Amino acid sequence: MRGFFAIGSERISKPMNLGALMRTGHAFGASFVFSIDAERNLKEAYAADTSKSAGQIPYYQWDSIDEMQLPKGCQLVGVELTDEAVELPVFRHPPQAAYILGPEKGNLSAVAIERCAHVVKIPTRFCINVSLAGALVMYDRHLSMGGYGPRPIMPGGPDGSRRRKHVPGPDRMKPGS
Numbered sequence: 163m164r165g166f167f168a169i170g171s172e173r174i175s176k177p178m179n180l181g182a183l184m185r186t187g188h189a190f191g192a193s194f195v196f197s198i199d200a201e202r203n204l205k206e207a208y209a210a211d212t213s214k215s216a217g218q219i220p221y222y223q224w225d226s227i228d229e230m231q232l233p234k235g236c237q238l239v240g241v242e243l244t245d246e247a248v249e250l251p252v253f254r255h256p257p258q259a260a261y262i263l264g265p266e267k268g269n270l271s272a273v274a275i276e277r278c279a280h281v282v283k284i285p286t287r288f289c290i291n292v293s294l295a296g297a298l299v300m301y302d303r304h305l306s307m308g309g310y311g312p313r314p315i316m317p318g319g320p321d322g323s324r325r326r327k328h329v330p331g332p333d334r335m336k337p338g339s
């Protein structure tokens with residue numbers, strides 16, 4: 163997959179949510195995770211992060227949007243449920259992107275929205291959990307940029323088979339098996 167991405171949140175207050183964002187970001191191949199004006203005590207975030215992503219993926223804490231420093235060419239993409247936002251299923255993700263989510267209580271600040279090159283929304287009837295919203299955005303990026311091609315017309319996988327013998331992937335194999 164070409165390019166890179168980062169994921170973060172503004173004024174995040176629950177360490178569990180930051181931990182979940184870190185873990186999911188790590189799993190989807192994020193280059194780094196960031197927060198703007200976040201809760202500083204990360205103890206619980208590390209505890210929530212069962213993949214130990216906090217030690218595996220760079221984490222940047224900035225105190226304000228003005229302090230945020232993104233790599234050259236990296237576009238900031240706001241994730242917020244607003245009338246003007248582009249619906250995620252029809253959004254073309256920038257190859258180099260940093261996705262920024264809002265806090266658990268409230269929305270992305272006007273300053274943050276102003277700095278965004280794009281704002282996207284997930285087509286839900288109401289706001290969902292911030293870490294879940296982040297996971298859906300990362301999944302959508304993966305889906306649209308992963309080179310999977312069109313889905314088959316008939317239910318099932320691309321080769322037409324409906325059931326296959328399932329063998330655990332290498333990441334699930336027990337050592338020595």
Ligand SMILES: C[S@@+](CC[C@H](N)C(=O)[O-])C[C@H]1O[C@@H](n2cnc3c(N)ncnc32)[C@H](O)[C@@H]1O
Pocket residue numbers: 241242243262263264265266267268269270282283284285286288289290291292293295
């Ligand atoms: C739980 S929501 C914020 C709560 C909500 N604004 C409120 O006070 O009722 C936390 C963050 O998740 C993201 N989010 C949740 N649902 C979303 C959606 N459907 N589309 C885009 N972003 C969403 C946004 O970044 C939002 O700021």
